Amino acid sequence: MLIGAIEAGGTKIICAVGDGSGEIRAKQSIPTREPEETLQEVKAFFSAYDLDALGVGSFGPVDLNRDSGTYGTILNTPKAAWKHFNLLGRLQADYEIPVYIDTDVNAACLAEYHHGAGIDVNSCLYITVGTGIGAGLVQNGQTFQGKSHPEMGHIMVPKHGTDPFTGVCPYHGNCLEGMASGPAIEERHGRKGHLLDDHPYVWELEAHYLAHAIVTYTLVLFPERIILGGGVMKQKLLLSLIREKVSRLLNGYVDVGEMDKFITAPALDDEQGVKGAIALAAGNV
């Protein structure tokens, strides 16, 4: 079985080929330009392989309501040419093999569940903290969605007492993404996160917002494990700060087991997206 994977992001599209074992055979990164030229480059990459199925982890929001006439279509996005683009339909037409689509973060979660930091649990939540904040849940091998995929990065979180920042989310201002994404850190402190290593207050605020969100997700979803990925999590010490605050906030109210196992780093270093897209297709073929 040979499976193609597409991880479609706002700046680049990663294409890969694998067989469902969790190993990648070939991989290429393509800059995200207009749909037409981008997808022609994608096709050129895959033309060397005789694929059985294609899995896609896409930036969102994307319509994942199977009852909808626009299933598999990109919804709102600042990239005008991709807005309302029928990504699934186009790929089905291009490849004439089964195509499975989910969000990028659901795909990442699925990869960690099958091959990475969630391999020993039945339910895990993957949170990415990068340019945006998003999360995906996998339960018993299935990615979770209601009417369509969740938008967990946009929940409101209690303001830190000493933080005057009003947030950068274009929709909500001070939602979690507005207060704790990479651009929020840059806007609040005037410098990108990787240049703020020696500023503990920056990470105190960051841990505050992420811990509150994690507590909410825990009370609503009660996952067995929470995996924290994305560029901002590259910041050393942030993970342990978050664990401390989550412990304090949960205060034993729900039994999450050992905190160091409950909240953890990803295991698949930046290959979650494509590995998850492969797992998505492999699980359906």
Place this chain on the structure above:
Amino acid sequence: MLIGAIEAGGTKIICAVGDGSGEIRAKQSIPTREPEETLQEVKAFFSAYDLDALGVGSFGPVDLNRDSGTYGTILNTPKAAWKHFNLLGRLQADYEIPVYIDTDVNAACLAEYHHGAGIDVNSCLYITVGTGIGAGLVQNGQTFQGKSHPEMGHIMVPKHGTDPFTGVCPYHGNCLEGMASGPAIEERHGRKGHLLDDHPYVWELEAHYLAHAIVTYTLVLFPERIILGGGVMKQKLLLSLIREKVSRLLNGYVDVGEMDKFITAPALDDEQGVKGAIALAAGNV
């Protein structure tokens, strides 16, 4: 097929018998005393029927982690005699038929999903606003749980700007339950909710907290429908106040469809619990 149902609450236990069609054949309410005498009364009621299975919707928290050695056991509860009581084990021993257990609010949700206000959707969230606040989700006919059942009533919600109240939750103070349960209303305003009909500010606050929680649940779970039950929701106008605020807060960010259909009242008037317990067993037998 004859199914017994137990809705176990803190003040009363309702027993019923049905056949899975959604109709109840017999029903009895028994005050919740010590486990031993209470369960003997329950047994007396069921002794007239030749049951094929038993479904239980229980107050919580109850251990619903199937991998746990204490699956089906009541966890913390102010009712000392029920704390750590193995409810599932005891019922299995008493009846020697299959017994299925879930939370009271998951059972209520299942009943509304199969026979009530959620009959036309694939996923619905049932929220009860009463002495406590709890919620249960049903997706494609299954009640949702992670490691065990969620504790959605205890999420933090942004404080209303003019509300000095510090909340009544013994664990968290000002969580949703602490700020918006029936006892929270009584403690804040010095009178029970049904005596506060003509005090719009009371319901302004109440709608504020519930609307914020509903927005969080929507972003995390994206249910197709949200059903609001429990004693406090008997307050006229509260439902429409909540709808207004949720509309304003969501601001079109996720497409929940028509607000009057998205957030709605229960259809099964106080029989959700036992009907759901029957549906739980019927779906498994």
